[in-house]
Amino acid sequence: MTSYKLLLLPGDGIGPEVMAEVEKVVAWLGNAGLATFETEIDLVGGAAIDVHGKPLADATLAKADAADAILLGAVGGPKWNGVAYDIRPEAGLLRLRKELGLFANLRPAICYPALAEASALKPELVEGLDMMIVRELTGGVYFGEPKEITTLPDGSKRAVDTQVYTTAEIERIAHVAFDLARKRLGRVASAEKNNVMKTGVLWKEVVTRVHQEHYADVELEHVLADNCAMQLVRRPKQFDVLVTDNLFGDVLSDVAAMLTGSLGMLPSASLGAIDAKGTRKALYEPVHGSAPDIAGKGFANPIAMIGSLAMCLRYSFGLGVAADRVEAAITRTLASGARTRDIASEGTKVISTAEMGDAIVREL
Amino acid sequence: MTSYKLLLLPGDGIGPEVMAEVEKVVAWLGNAGLATFETEIDLVGGAAIDVHGKPLADATLAKADAADAILLGAVGGPKWNGVAYDIRPEAGLLRLRKELGLFANLRPAICYPALAEASALKPELVEGLDMMIVRELTGGVYFGEPKEITTLPDGSKRAVDTQVYTTAEIERIAHVAFDLARKRLGRVASAEKNNVMKTGVLWKEVVTRVHQEHYADVELEHVLADNCAMQLVRRPKQFDVLVTDNLFGDVLSDVAAMLTGSLGMLPSASLGAIDAKGTRKALYEPVHGSAPDIAGKGFANPIAMIGSLAMCLRYSFGLGVAADRVEAAITRTLASGARTRDIASEGTKVISTAEMGDAIVREL
Ligand SMILES: CC(C)[C@H](C(=O)O)[C@@H](O)C(=O)O
Ligand SMILES: CC(C)[C@H](C(=O)O)[C@@H](O)C(=O)O
Numbered sequence: 038m039t040s041y042k043l044l045l046l047p048g049d050g051i052g053p054e055v056m057a058e059v060e061k062v063v064a065w066l067g068n069a070g071l072a073t074f075e076t077e078i079d080l081v082g083g084a085a086i087d088v089h090g091k092p093l094a095d096a097t098l099a100k101a102d103a104a105d106a107i108l109l110g111a112v113g114g115p116k117w118n119g120v121a122y123d124i125r126p127e128a129g130l131l132r133l134r135k136e137l138g139l140f141a142n143l144r145p146a147i148c149y150p151a152l153a154e155a156s157a158l159k160p161e162l163v164e165g166l167d168m169m170i171v172r173e174l175t176g177g178v179y180f181g182e183p184k185e186i187t188t189l190p191d192g193s194k195r196a197v198d199t200q201v202y203t204t205a206e207i208e209r210i211a212h213v214a215f216d217l218a219r220k221r222l223g224r225v226a227s228a229e230k231n232n233v234m235k236t237g238v239l240w241k242e243v244v245t246r247v248h249q250e251h252y253a254d255v256e257l258e259h260v261l262a263d264n265c266a267m268q269l270v271r272r273p274k275q276f277d278v279l280v281t282d283n284l285f286g287d288v289l290s291d292v293a294a295m296l297t298g299s300l301g302m303l304p305s306a307s308l309g310a311i312d313a314k315g316t317r318k319a320l321y322e323p324v325h326g327s328a329p330d331i332a333g334k335g336f337a338n339p340i341a342m343i344g345s346l347a348m349c350l351r352y353s354f355g356l357g358v359a360a361d362r363v364e365a366a367i368t369r370t371l372a373s374g375a376r377t378r379d380i381a382s383e384g385t386k387v388i389s390t391a392e393m394g395d396a397i398v399r400e401l
Numbered sequence: 402m403t404s405y406k407l408l409l410l411p412g413d414g415i416g417p418e419v420m421a422e423v424e425k426v427v428a429w430l431g432n433a434g435l436a437t438f439e440t441e442i443d444l445v446g447g448a449a450i451d452v453h454g455k456p457l458a459d460a461t462l463a464k465a466d467a468a469d470a471i472l473l474g475a476v477g478g479p480k481w482n483g484v485a486y487d488i489r490p491e492a493g494l495l496r497l498r499k500e501l502g503l504f505a506n507l508r509p510a511i512c513y514p515a516l517a518e519a520s521a522l523k524p525e526l527v528e529g530l531d532m533m534i535v536r537e538l539t540g541g542v543y544f545g546e547p548k549e550i551t552t553l554p555d556g557s558k559r560a561v562d563t564q565v566y567t568t569a570e571i572e573r574i575a576h577v578a579f580d581l582a583r584k585r586l587g588r589v590a591s592a593e594k595n596n597v598m599k600t601g602v603l604w605k606e607v608v609t610r611v612h613q614e615h616y617a618d619v620e621l622e623h624v625l626a627d628n629c630a631m632q633l634v635r636r637p638k639q640f641d642v643l644v645t646d647n648l649f650g651d652v653l654s655d656v657a658a659m660l661t662g663s664l665g666m667l668p669s670a671s672l673g674a675i676d677a678k679g680t681r682k683a684l685y686e687p688v689h690g691s692a693p694d695i696a697g698k699g700f701a702n703p704i705a706m707i708g709s710l711a712m713c714l715r716y717s718f719g720l721g722v723a724a725d726r727v728e729a730a731i732t733r734t735l736a737s738g739a740r741t742r743d744i745a746s747e748g749t750k751v752i753s754t755a756e757m758g759d760a761i762v763r764e765l
Contacts (some may be wrong), residue, residue, distance in 0.1 A: 113596070157522050157634050178542075178564065179597055179714040186599050193568035196603035200542065200564070204557035230651075232477070232491040233543055235550050239560035263651045264690075267659040270521050270634060287594070287627045288652055337443040 040073040041354055042184025044104035046097070049126055051337035052110020053388075058394030059108060059346050062363060065398050071359045072350065079102070081133070082112025082126035082187030082327075092129025099135055103105035106353040107133075107320040108345060111327035120201040126327075135175050137318040139307035140206070141213045142172040142286065143348075144324055146273075146293035149302060149373050152380055158270070163296055166216040168276040169221065170293055171214040172286025174307055177236070178207045179283045200274035202236045202282065209310065214280035215252040224256045224277035228265040228285055240282065262289070269293055294324045301325055301338030301379040304345035306352050319353045321345035331378075335389035338377040340367055342395060371401075405718055408468035410461070413490055413756075414691025415701035416474020422703035422758030423472060423710050426727060429762050435723045436714065441468070445497070446476030446490035448521075454492025462500055462656040470717040471497075471684040473708060475691035490691075499539050501682040503671035504570070505577045505652065506536040507712075508636075508688055510657035513666060515735050516744055520662030522634070527660055528608045532640040533585065534657055535578040536650025538671055540570045541600070543647045566600045566646065571607040573674065578644035579616040588641035590619045590630040592649055604646065626653070633657055651687040665689055665702030665743040668709035670716050683717045685709035695742075699753035702741040705730055707761060730764035737764075 043063070047056035066072045079097045086092050092112070101107050112126040122128070133139070148156065149167035156163045181199030188194055211227075218225045227244045229237035241259055248257045260268065262285045268275065269292050281289060294303050303325070311317035323341030331337060343369060351360035374385070375396045381387045388396070403436070407427070411420035430436045443461045450456050456476070465471050476490040480543035486492070496502070512520065512530035520527045544564035552558050573763035576590075584591045591608045605623055612621045624632065626649045633638060633656050645653060658667050667689070687705030695701060708731060715724035739760045745751045752760070 046639070122599070122602060125596060131597070155524055157636075159523060160522060162521055166607075178562075181561070184599050186603055189567075194603055195565065195567045196598075196599045196600040198564040198600050200562040201557045201559065203553075230648075232489060233651075234560075234562045235486070235493070235548050236560040237564050238486060239550055239558055263655040265662075266630070266652045267655045270656060270659045272521075284594075284648075285652070287597075288649070290628045291627040291631045292634060292656065295634045300631075 040075050041091070041105045042103065042386055043074045043076045044100050044107045045076055045078040046107060047078070047084075047110040048081050048112040048327060049083040049114045050111055050329045050332040052082075052112070052327055054332070054335070054337050054390050055323065055339040055342035056108070056110045058390060059342050061081055061394050061398050062343055062346055062401070065401055069401070071362070072354065072356055081109065081129045083114050083117040085129060086117055086124060086126065091124050092126050093132045098133070101133060101137060105316070106349050108342070108349065109320055109321065109322040110342065111325065113327045114329040115218050116329075125246065129226065131179065133320065134307060135180060137320070138175060138309040139318060139320055140173060140175040140310070141210055141308045142174040143171040143217070143306040143308065144172065144290045144294065144303065146170065146290070146297050146303065148297040149299060149371060152297070152299045152302070154298070155380055155383065156296060158273070158296055163273060166297060168273065168293060169217055169278050170290040171210065171278060171280040171285060172290055173206065173210045173219065173282050174286075175283075176202055177283035200234070200236050200284070202239055204239070204243055207240055208247055210280060211244045211247040212251075215248065215255050218255045219252070219277040222277040223254065224227070224258070226258045226260050226265070226279045228260050228262045228279060228281040230262050232261065236282070244280070253257075265289060266292060271298065272298050290324070299380050301377065302340045302344065304341050304348050306348045308352065316351075319349065321349045335391065336378045337390045338379050339394050340388050343367060343394070362401060366397050369400045370396045402502075403692050404439050405469045406467065407438045407440045408659070409440055409442040410471060410473045411442065412445050412474040412476040412691065413450075413478050414475055414693040414696040416476070416691055418696070418701050418754050419471070419687065419697070419703040419706035420474045421707050422754060425758050425762050426707055426710055426765070429765055430723055433765070435726070436718065436720055445473065445493045448479040449493060450481055450488060450490065450677070455488050456490050457496050462497070465497060465501060470713050472706070472713065473684055473686040474706065475687065475689065477691045478693040480693075495543065497684065498671060499544060501684070502539060502672070502673040503682060503684055504537060504539040505672045506538040506572055507581070507672065508534040508536065508654045508667065509672045510654070510661050510667065512535060512661040513663060513735060515656040516661070516663045518662070518746065519744055520660060522637070522660055527637060527662065530637050530661060532637065532657060533581055533642050534650060534654040535642060536579065536587050536654055537570065537573065537574045537643040537646050538650075540566055541647035541713045564598070564600050564648070566603055568578065568603070568607055571604055572611055574644060575608045575611040576615075577672070578610065579619050582619045582642040583616070585619065586641040588622070590622045590624050590629070590643045592624050592626045592639055592643060592645040592653065594626050596625065601648065608644070625757050627654060630656060633660065654688070663744050664710065666704045668705050668712050670709070670712045672716065681717070683713065685713045699755065700742045700745050701754045703754050703758050707731060707758070724747070726765060730761050732765045734760045
């Protein structure tokens with residue numbers, strides 16, 4: 038049986054806590070003979086700054102490059118907020134995405150029936166919501182040059198960020214979105230601001246062409262990013278796959294995640310291109326952040342992290358059966374009424390991070 | 402009595418319909434001796450493209466420059482979607498903002514009690530919502546250079562947009578936000594992405610300094626734009642004044658507007674700097690767009706447009722009494738049960754755009 042090399046990067050805040058629960062699931066899968074993993078663990082983000090003076094050591098990057106897949110907890114926290122731009126915890130995550138070429142960020146926004154009432158939206162608007170945001174992750178304003186602050190002769194400053202997109206970058210993310218739509222409801226919405234941005238003009242043009250040339254069976258709709266944000270709030274179930282650039286994707290995927298009422302539940306995958314051997318680099322992480330305010334208290338919900346492992350089993354290793362098993366265990370655990378603090382309604386019994394992890398392992 | 406020069410730019414789609422209702426209110430104010438206006442009307446957007454071949458004729462810009470204030474309906478529509486970037490209807494609006502130096506866009510998001518149930522959010526989350534978004538409107542990625550699409554040797558393309566912010570641009574918008582907060586609940590939230598963008602780093606730095614030097618009595622909080630979008634959905638009432646850049650402001654203000662459940666109700670003001678004579682350029686327009694799908698049907702809600710006139714009376718002419726009068730008439734009209742289609746709940750009697758305008762005039 039193949040043994041998969043898994044690099045675990047717990048990171049900061051609640052990262053290590055939720056990672057500990059995923060390790061229980063990994064161990065169970067190995068013992069059950071469903072999948073064998075060689076796991077290695079390393080530092081990223083603030084935890085790496087504390088030890089190495091930078092958020093992603095070169096040795097860690099080398100391990101990430103050699104791994105079959107990476108599971109990441111979360112990075113960042115107020116402790117490192119004062120530090121310089123390039124050595125902030127987030128810089129480690131951005132470098133990892135860029136160096137490994139993880140251009141396709143998949144963020145499912147699913148409203149679990151048992152949790153619909155936790156949404157800020159009226160339940161009927163979100164019940165059954167199951168959309169997939171496909172966010173471009175290695176281009177746009179995140180990485181474009183120049184990106185600098187200069188001091189003017191009078192002592193005042195001028196800051197510049199640059200958003201760049203090329204035909205090739207847009208083509209490959211469009212393919213990811215259309216391919217996913219084919220396995221889902223067959224609908225893609227593409228969001229940009231072509232009325233204001235040249236990158237939006239090119240984005241719309243390329244997505245339109247890729248659609249015409251290869252995916253006539255899929256339905257394509259173009260939507261302006263500001264209107265898209267509105268529509269997400271107004272009638273989220275109109276969306277199946279939503280593809281957008283790095284910066285709009287950052288904001289829109291957070292809106293979509295919040296709609297589900299269960300931020301602690303949502304996994305994500307960041308995928309690279311498929312190489313000659315048919316493999317691709319991949320990093321899996323929860324949508325939620327490092328939540329420093331609740332770190333160390335056992336409040337964190339490990340489901341997003343464990344769900345990220347399920348995505349990893351499916352997308353990186355083709356282990357659909359094992360992935361289904363993990364997801365079914367999560368569903369059964371929730372159905373049994375197990376609730377961490379973030380998803381508990383008033384009066385419900387609340388269990389800890391570790392208890393939730395144990396409950397899921399019992400249901401496996 | 403001073404006579405104010407008012408330029409009316411109805412624009413496209415439902416623009417002319419809602420502008421017709423504001424003209425009734427303007428006429429009433431004149432007859433009642435509350436304010437005298439010289440009004441002039443001109444083309445902008447698609448309507449101007451059809452006549453002049455461009456969305457903002459130089460003569461129109463000159464009139465706008467000479468006016469004491471501008472009321473604008475809305476621009477854009479599918480008819481002009483195929484045309485080149487610089488002659489799209491939106492280009493006229495952007496040029497108007499830029500040439501007149503309308504750097505401060507004020508967008509109140511108010512949830513009218515009678516309409517709370519029209520929100521996608523649970524009523525208790527939005528009832529009583531009264532926040533003000535202050536969006537920087539003449540800088541950032543909307544106007545930065547380079548902004549271009551180039552063709553590469555292999556025939557593929559590369560698009561670039563540039564986001565620029567200077568100390569001076571951030572300072573003046575920060576002052577607007579803090580000054581407004583002083584007259585409200587005394588709280589400002591400033592949204593950027595300083596963890597990814599250099600303009601965000603400078604934004605945070607300058608807002609922090611302006612706060613320390615001039616507004617120690619106001620409470621300031623920094624929030625990342627993605628988290629801000631989430632918080633708007635999760636717990637909108639936490640915000641009083643929210644200040645942000647042009648692009649984030651575009652998206653976040655649309656989210657906030659949608660929360661109120663009454664997009665057809667929300668006015669906005671775009672203000673320039675105060676000059677030596679104590680006056681400032683100003684344009685007032687509804688938050689909603691041109692809604693081409695319902696144009697010409699009498700479905701449009703004129704309240705956002707009439708509310709924009711009220712903002713104009715208050716901010717441009719210091720006519721607080723007249724402004725109060727218009728706003729009170731709107732409130733009474735709503736309380737009497739008058740509803741256009743967008744704000745009607747099931748089973749309510751629906752009235753037309755003109756009927757709503759007449760009802761408001763009767764309540765004046
Ligand atoms: C931590 C931060 C750099 C990151 C981003 O902006 O991409 C985060 O918000 C995300 O969405 O993964
Ligand atoms: C019409 C468009 C150019 C404009 C913008 O992006 O600013 C609109 O969305 C707005 O918010 O006023």
